[in-house]
Amino acid sequence: xxxxxxxxxxxxxxxVSIKENHLFQKAYASGKRASGRxxxxxxxxxxxxxxxxxRNPEKKFINRVGLTVSKKIGGAVVRSRVRxxxxxxxxxxxxxxxxxxLLVLVARAPAAxxxxxxxxxxxxxxxxxxxxxxxxxxxxxxxxEHQDQE
RNA sequence: CCGCUUUGCUGAACGGUCGCGCGAAAGGAUGCCGAAAGGUGCUUUCGUGAGGAAAGUCCGGGCUUCACAGGGCAAGGUAGCUGAUAACGUCAGCCGCGGGUAACCGCCGGGAAAGUGCAACAGAAAUAAACCGCCGCAAGGUAAGGAUGGAAAGGCGAGGUAAGAGCUCACCCACUCAUAUGGUAACAUAUGUUUGCUGUAAACCCUACCCGAAGCAACACCGUAUGGAGACAGUUUGCCCGACGCAUGUCUUCAGGUGGCACGGCGCAAGCCGGAGCCUGCCGGCGACGGCAGGCAAAGAUAGAUGACCGUUCACGACAGAACCCGGCUUAUAGGCAAAACGGUAAA
RNA sequence: GCCGGUGUGUCGGAAUGGCAGACGAGAUAGACUCAAAAUCUAUUAUCCGCAAGGGUGUGUGGGUUCAAGUCCCACCACCGGCA
Numbered sequence: 001x002x003x004x005x006x007x008x009x010x011x012x013x014x015x016v017s018i019k020e021n022h023l024f025q026k027a028y029a030s031g032k033r034a035s036g037r038x039x040x041x042x043x044x045x046x047x048x049x050x051x052x053x054x055r056n057p058e059k060k061f062i063n064r065v066g067l068t069v070s071k072k073i074g075g076a077v078v079r080s081r082v083r084x085x086x087x088x089x090x091x092x093x094x095x096x097x098x099x100x101x102l103l104v105l106v107a108r109a110p111a112a113x114x115x116x117x118x119x120x121x122x123x124x125x126x127x128x129x130x131x132x133x134x135x136x137x138x139x140x141x142x143x144x145e146h147q148d149q150e
Numbered sequence: 151c152c153g154c155u156u157u158g159c160u161g162a163a164c165g166g167u168c169g170c171g172c173g174a175a176a177g178g179a180u181g182c183c184g185a186a187a188g189g190u191g192c193u194u195u196c197g198u199g200a201g202g203a204a205a206g207u208c209c210g211g212g213c214u215u216c217a218c219a220g221g222g223c224a225a226g227g228u229a230g231c232u233g234a235u236a237a238c239g240u241c242a243g244c245c246g247c248g249g250g251u252a253a254c255c256g257c258c259g260g261g262a263a264a265g266u267g268c269a270a271c272a273g274a275a276a277u278a279a280a281c282c283g284c285c286g287c288a289a290g291g292u293a294a295g296g297a298u299g300g301a302a303a304g305g306c307g308a309g310g311u312a313a314g315a316g317c318u319c320a321c322c323c324a325c326u327c328a329u330a331u332g333g334u335a336a337c338a339u340a341u342g343u344u345u346g347c348u349g350u351a352a353a354c355c356c357u358a359c360c361c362g363a364a365g366c367a368a369c370a371c372c373g374u375a376u377g378g379a380g381a382c383a384g385u386u387u388g389c390c391c392g393a394c395g396c397a398u399g400u401c402u403u404c405a406g407g408u409g410g411c412a413c414g415g416c417g418c419a420a421g422c423c424g425g426a427g428c429c430u431g432c433c434g435g436c437g438a439c440g441g442c443a444g445g446c447a448a449a450g451a452u453a454g455a456u457g458a459c460c461g462u463u464c465a466c467g468a469c470a471g472a473a474c475c476c477g478g479c480u481u482a483u484a485g486g487c488a489a490a491a492c493g494g495u496a497a498a
Numbered sequence: 499g500c501c502g503g504u505g506u507g508u509c510g511g512a513a514u515g516g517c518a519g520a521c522g523a524g525a526u527a528g529a530c531u532c533a534a535a536a537u538c539u540a541u542u543a544u545c546c547g548c549a550a551g552g553g554u555g556u557g558u559g560g561g562u563u564c565a566a567g568u569c570c571c572a573c574c575a576c577c578g579g580c581a
Contacts, residue, residue: 076471084457116458270516300564352570367581
């Protein structure tokens, strides 16, 4: 029954993205907010988590993520760069996160100049602030067990 | 060698680790939907994956839908000539004007002698002979002179006259028409001749030519399902003879659904990348370009794929990201390379 | 992606091609008042200058014109629409 952690390494997890505008609106309106210099994070308990869990192939809770980079930040090249940097930073942090949340990342103006290491550091700090980080690897495993029981 | 002008090309390279889109092949203790076929996912490997401007959306096409017998008007566009082209407001060559010692560069470059409008201020007067002045007894004549202005009824000299005036003459300038020569033509040169005319057409306009409209968020095809929920108010207002009903107002709630609107909406697939394509050679042409032959071809997403980190090298990396597809124009751009032409200096 | 619109003092908003900033709001100063409000008067784009005056100014850069906020071309910024 413990085949999943072996079968799916942390890096094989796909990012599930938010596409619908209403989910963004809900996150802005009622989500918990933490903002740094480069990025602001909105987090909301995902009430559709159960359904999403059923839908995805591995039958486990996931986070859905929306990444917003406005036109104010720069031209198309700059915006693409910012998006990629935050996507990789999120991917690196993903295994340590609690699941079943709706996350929206909003890039702020200084992000145009940011390096990827800075982005990673800030994102980790903000997730910690929102208490989204599963504290230790053991906890991470416990959560998985919990999921498997269900 | 230095300076300058023009044109063309290029737009860092290599390796490692992790990661993404698309395509192909293979795989399984294989998820979900399905009766099945299959669809959608997962894993591995291989291949492949932004620009010269992808940009601005300023022109021109293709393509799509709607409209359409034919013709005309209106509206809009273009504006030296000849050519190139699918087409163009683009490009090439030439003509004219202007600038530069030159190579070369710039020009919305038709018509003001068809008509209308406008020309502030200044000035006597602004397209026209009213005023001062000059001459004359007067009637009247006159456009020499009158501090302006962007522009003032060709210029200068002589004759002439009451005073004057292209009124006459010589020379010069501008311009119309005609003829001759050269050129396909724009036009150039020469001769003769008419006239002496303000500017403005990026004011109306005239002339010649071109033009149906909208755009992939256009649109085509296939199949399926549904009519947010609750509470209160209420026929006061609109539709209606009236009733039913619909629209309507207020509040709550939605992470049950939708998510811009909506008597219309949603899903899947297509449009979706082989095209007026690129490269090489030969031929024709001053050239834009055309013809023939051979070869090369894999971005194709749908919240939107090329990145991050490390190492090495160098010229130390600018502007910048495809979204139906082409041809141009315009704008942004660190540098690097090549060719041609001109000027200067030196040498021969 | 496509289509369309707008840029004028601090703000709103005028201006046949002819003295840029009418008009309104606001601000500042003065008068009135014990004080304030209201009212009245003046000033109010910017630079140089003691002053008289002069230069630059209609998003930016060119062009047409004697003359451009206005006409033409290119760019910049902002706003709106579409299924």
